[in-house]
Amino acid sequence: xxxxxxxxxxxxxxxxxxxxxxxxxxxxxxxxxxxxxxxxxxxxxxxxxxxxxxxxxxxxxxxxxxxxxxxxxxxxxxxxxxxxxxxxxxxxxxxxxxxxxxxxxxxxxxxxxxxxxxxxxxxxxxxxxxxxxxxxxxxxxxxxxxxxxxxxxxxxxxxxxxxxxxxxxxxxxxxxxxxxxxxxxxxxxxxxxxxxxxxxxxxxxxxxxxxxxxxxxxxxxxxxxxxxxxxxxxxxxxxxxxxxxxxxxxxxxxxxxxxxxxxxxxxxxxxxxxxxxxxxxxxxxxxxxxxxxxxxxxxxxxxxxxxxxxxxxxxx
Amino acid sequence: xxxxxxxxxxxxxxxxxxxxxxxxxxxxxxxxxxxxxxxxxxxxxxxxxxxxxxxxxxxxxxxxxxxxxxxxxxxxxxxxxxxxxxxxxxxxxxxxxxxxxxxxxxxxxxxxxxxxxxxxxxxxxxxxxxxxxxxxxxxxxxxxxxxxxxxxxxxxxxxxxxxxxxxxxxxxxxxxxxxxxxxxxxxxxxxxxxxxxxxxxxxxxxxxxxxxxxxxxxxxxxxxxxxxxxxxxxxxxxxxxxxxxxxxxxxxxxxxxxxxxxxxxxxxxxxxxxxxxxxxxxxxxxxxxxxxxxxxxxxxxxxxxxxxxxxxxxxxxxxxxxxxxxxxxxxxxxxxxxxxxxxxxxxxxxxxxxxxxxxxxxxxxxxxxxxxxxxxxxxxxxxxxxxxxxxxxxxxxxxxxxxxxxxxxxxxxxxxxxxxxxxxxxx
Numbered sequence: 001x002x003x004x005x006x007x008x009x010x011x012x013x014x015x016x017x018x019x020x021x022x023x024x025x026x027x028x029x030x031x032x033x034x035x036x037x038x039x040x041x042x043x044x045x046x047x048x049x050x051x052x053x054x055x056x057x058x059x060x061x062x063x064x065x066x067x068x069x070x071x072x073x074x075x076x077x078x079x080x081x082x083x084x085x086x087x088x089x090x091x092x093x094x095x096x097x098x099x100x101x102x103x104x105x106x107x108x109x110x111x112x113x114x115x116x117x118x119x120x121x122x123x124x125x126x127x128x129x130x131x132x133x134x135x136x137x138x139x140x141x142x143x144x145x146x147x148x149x150x151x152x153x154x155x156x157x158x159x160x161x162x163x164x165x166x167x168x169x170x171x172x173x174x175x176x177x178x179x180x181x182x183x184x185x186x187x188x189x190x191x192x193x194x195x196x197x198x199x200x201x202x203x204x205x206x207x208x209x210x211x212x213x214x215x216x217x218x219x220x221x222x223x224x225x226x227x228x229x230x231x232x233x234x235x236x237x238x239x240x241x242x243x244x245x246x247x248x249x250x251x252x253x254x255x256x257x258x259x260x261x262x263x264x265x266x267x268x269x270x271x272x273x274x275x276x277x278x279x280x281x282x283x284x285x286x287x288x289x290x291x292x293x294x295x296x297x298x299x300x301x302x303x304x305x306x307x308x309x310x311x312x313x314x315x316x
Numbered sequence: 317x318x319x320x321x322x323x324x325x326x327x328x329x330x331x332x333x334x335x336x337x338x339x340x341x342x343x344x345x346x347x348x349x350x351x352x353x354x355x356x357x358x359x360x361x362x363x364x365x366x367x368x369x370x371x372x373x374x375x376x377x378x379x380x381x382x383x384x385x386x387x388x389x390x391x392x393x394x395x396x397x398x399x400x401x402x403x404x405x406x407x408x409x410x411x412x413x414x415x416x417x418x419x420x421x422x423x424x425x426x427x428x429x430x431x432x433x434x435x436x437x438x439x440x441x442x443x444x445x446x447x448x449x450x451x452x453x454x455x456x457x458x459x460x461x462x463x464x465x466x467x468x469x470x471x472x473x474x475x476x477x478x479x480x481x482x483x484x485x486x487x488x489x490x491x492x493x494x495x496x497x498x499x500x501x502x503x504x505x506x507x508x509x510x511x512x513x514x515x516x517x518x519x520x521x522x523x524x525x526x527x528x529x530x531x532x533x534x535x536x537x538x539x540x541x542x543x544x545x546x547x548x549x550x551x552x553x554x555x556x557x558x559x560x561x562x563x564x565x566x567x568x569x570x571x572x573x574x575x576x577x578x579x580x581x582x583x584x585x586x587x588x589x590x591x592x593x594x595x596x597x598x599x600x601x602x603x604x605x606x607x608x609x610x611x612x613x614x615x616x617x618x619x620x621x622x623x624x625x626x627x628x629x630x631x632x633x634x635x636x637x638x639x640x641x642x643x644x645x646x647x648x649x650x651x652x653x654x655x656x657x658x659x660x661x662x663x664x665x666x667x668x669x670x671x672x673x674x675x676x677x678x679x680x681x682x683x684x685x686x687x688x689x690x691x692x693x694x695x696x697x698x699x700x701x702x703x704x705x706x707x708x709x710x711x712x713x714x715x716x717x718x719x720x721x722x723x724x725x726x727x728x729x730x731x732x733x734x735x736x737x738x739x740x741x742x743x
Contacts, residue, residue: 001556003556008552011552015545110364116713117369117569117595117599119715136556137581211546211580215569216366216369217366217368221543221544221569256549256553288537288539289537291549292539
């Protein structure tokens with residue numbers, strides 16, 4: 001049982017960190033520009049496909065470096081020539097714009113790369129077991145995923161709190177007019193943040209592609225969960241996004257690893273139902289069965305009891 | 317300047333006249349052949365979204381089969397072409413009903429559908445209701461791939477024909493094969509949480525209990541369909557359960573992710589599946605999946621039995637270099653429907669259905685297959701094949717890897733009883 005616990009924790013951390021890489025960009029963009037970027041997961045997908053194509057010709061490592069740069073540049077272009085224009089028409093227009101963009105990217109990816117699953121593999125250099133514990137292997141690539149994610153988190157934290165750029169960004173979040181009056185180019189900062197945010201999503205795609213498979217539905221599978229994280233963590237809060245990502249990663253992983261369900265609960269209460277009971281499906285449901293739905297349950301609970309999210313500062 | 321404009325305007329006029337003339341001649345030509353209206357068939361499957369690759373691959377095979385055997389050879393019923401209309405149901409029951417309405421409004425009478433038993437069930441019920449209320453405008457459901465047994469048992473319908481072996485038939489053979497392997501002492505079942513996944517689980521448990529009571533079921537897991545990002549947590553449970561083998565009915569992305577996670581965890585046990593090949597899956601599994609992944613399927617894998625079948629594969633590949641003939645049953649279904657039309661000289665679903673009942677048809681693999689009249693279920697030999705790169709003449713995904721048949725069961729041994737009590741409409 002111990003090894004299940006350890007591996008569930010490790011798996012939860014891998015998922016959690018990966019989600020954080022996506023959620024951090026999304027929440028940064030939101031706090032700066034007030035835009036909920038619906039196309040965020042599409043940039044994640046774009047990152048995976050771009051890295052796959054690059055890896056065919058130049059190997060995995062080139063893809064790792066250049067795919068996020070390409071995606072980030074594309075994000076910056078989208079901000080400069082798309083969002084900035086739409087911005088004048090208000091938030092609804094921006095929402096609709098990113099919503100449409102998500103469809104556009106998904107269809108474009110299928111148009112250029114086709115609809116079948118892509119054979120995007122982990123690099124040979126990391127194709128070994130990092131350690132074997134009680135008969136189970138933990139692949140080096142997963143260790144690498146965790147390392148990259150932690151690196152990104154530290155770098156982001158350092159840049160935002162310690163560097164000059166970070167100070168300007170933080171100021172621009174709350175007082176964009178004042179920052180502009182001080183001579184800083186606020187639109188350029190916005191473009192940079194959007195570019196970096198999408199580049200982070202792209203990076204998440206690059207490292208997730210080989211293990212979570214690169215296929216046209218990858219954005220849809222992850223898209224909704226990233227919004228859940230941003231809302232649970234508190235819109236615009238980086239620390240909140242970090243906590244919520246790990247929370248959801250671990251919650252799902254533990255739920256799948258567990259072996260309890262409604263029958264156990266009923267036994268505990270001393271109630272039993274016949275198999276022919278009309279609600280039989282409900283009485284036989286198990287925790288692993290509904291694990292992927294738990295984040296949404298958590299979302300509802302958070303919205304009821306703490307509408308601002310765990311670390312949100314926004315008050316209406 | 318004025319002069320110029322005049323000349324240009326004149327040129328435009330000439331252009332228009334020419335266009336009109338050529339259009340007119342085209343129309344005239346058209347009216348000659350319009351006496352031969354095409355026979356229209358709808359193909360309703362996911363053409364976008366998570367499972368788009370399977371739907372599009374099926375569409376290409378149906379389109380190719382129609383062109384290859386009929387449209388390039390003068391058509392059917394004395395010169396009518398077959399026209400395939402793709403309808404994207406996004407693998408959703410709701411969308412299926414919308415697309416069905418569209419098919420009806422386009423006066424389409426035959427619908428090919430295969431992906432997801434949940435969708436097939438919806439379509440089955442929708443068609444039954446539509447046909448009851450609109451006598452004379454009935455629609456026929458040609459199910460080439462949805463394998464929930466209920467479609468030819470409790471919910472069987474005169475208007476539904478299945479051209480794939482259903483889940484219980486397949487599991488019957490698969491569990492025979494597993495029971496023959498003395499090394500397997502325990503089994504882990506994992507599947508998508510919907511009707512087909514449940515059937516696989518229940519049936520596997522029941523059949524293994526009969527055939528090999530000593531095999532312990534160490535896990536029986538369901539996960540939401542198309543929702544799991546990472547299967548590693550599930551694989552952790554499989555590893556710690558100490559299972560000797562895994563059986564799953566997963567398809568599409570759920571299948572690739574599951575197999576990849578099992579391989580990545582270093583777990584070296586056989587994986588028994590229904591759909592772990594083609595559409596990118598074979599290429600992704602590659603060397604790691606060699607000799608570990610097995611599929612139960614109808615139709616043949618390597619070595620293909622006849623030259624006609626081989627030539628069909630080659631010609632398909634010439635036209636669609638990035639796709640494979642993944643479901644030869646689509647061709648069988650089309651050929652049998654066309655034969656029913658030719659025999660009755662009619663495109664009316666009622667006539668076609670009657671002609672299909674009890675039809676015995678020899679496929680291009682030189683195998684006689686049989687459509688049972690009692691429940692409209694096809695019977696043909698079943699094969700268990702292994703994912704490998706040895707002895708592969710026709711690979712999948714251009715990867716060098718493909719399926720090699722290991723175990724062959726003739727038609728007679730696949731026949732199972734049915735509880736179907738079909739109500740036949742009267743004309």
